Amino acid sequence: MSRIIRFHELGGPEVLKIEQVDVPPPGPGEIAVEIKAFGLNRAESMFRSGPYVETPDFPARLGYEGAGVVTALGAGVNDFVPGDAVSVIPPLSITRWGSYGEVANFPAAVAVKHPSSLTWVEASGIWMQYVTAYGALIEIAKLARGDVVIITAASSSVGLAAIQTARAVGAMPIATTRTSAKKSALLDAGAAHVIVTQEEDLARRVGEITKGAGARIAFDPVAGPMLLQLAGAMAPNGIVIEYGALSREPTPLPLFPVLAKNLTLHGYQYKEVVRDQAQLDRAKRFVLDGLASGVLKPIIDRVFAFDQIVEAHHYLESNQQFGKIVVTV
Structure with a gap:
């Protein structure tokens, strides 16, 4: 027993x-x-x-x-x-x-x-944090050097893994957090910028950071009204990856931003990686190499x-x- x-x-x-x-x-x-x-x-x-x-x-x-x-x-x-x-x-x-x-x-x-x-x-x-971040950012969004990615709920384990993953490939991670309490820690953890959503307008700040270009990728476990805010911060032909439903509020489809910017909304679970042996092998290698080098910790x-x-x-x-x-x- x-x-x-x-x-x-x-x-x-x-x-x-x-x-x-x-x-x-x-x-x-x-x-x-x-x-x-x-x-x-x-x-x-x-x-x-x-x-x-x-x-x-x-x-x-x-x-x-x-x-x-x-x-x-x-x-x-x-x-x-x-x-x-x-x-x-x-x-x-x-x-x-x-x-x-x-x-x-x-x-x-x-x-x-x-x-x-x-x-x-x-x-x-x-493994949950790094496989989740890897599958969304690397396999689906094809995150690459110079890309801008918005990471919401960034102080979670998956959010921090996403920051490290973005840094590993030379992308710019913009972290969001509700209050300023975790802002300094997020910067120390590798976020290039931190947006405090209770104090700042997300789309406006992303526009300032990117000189009006917007972010190509958003990685979000919250949904609810956050989806509308993210849509406003995206670049044309951007992709929003939803991997959770932490918000207790309804999630409206931001139809006009999606149409105007030709955005892709991708629902995602880590299982997309685990089901595909080739993807899983690539994820293992990425994570193990990152742990060995210290890029992922x-x-x-x-x-x-x-x-x-x-x-x-x-x-x-x-x-x-x-x-x-x-x-x-």
């Missing part, structure tokens, strides 16, 4: 329970991992509370990513041996696999032998103990964090 975090109904962080569960051995193509740490993602709080792109099958596990030691192999797995230190790229389904626990099974295809220079805490929270905001999972989820939803929240096991 292993301690596993599960929930039996939709709700707030209090629905998360630590339970003794008999975890089955890994199936064909899977590995069993003794979890040392796992990163938290806002998508997990949405899965726990609803609505989300997947529906829980109760009692439900959750958790997209983690790091630990391989303890057993399923049939057909040849690339790992027990004792390997691995970190996990989020698999395609949170309802089938979940990292919140002492032990978890994962498809071997999404496990990576992470660099020995990373701690368990760092390794547990790299995970920013850890706060670490919680396993027994503090409810407190950790409350903190996740507080929007206070700057970077990744990690839970150690």
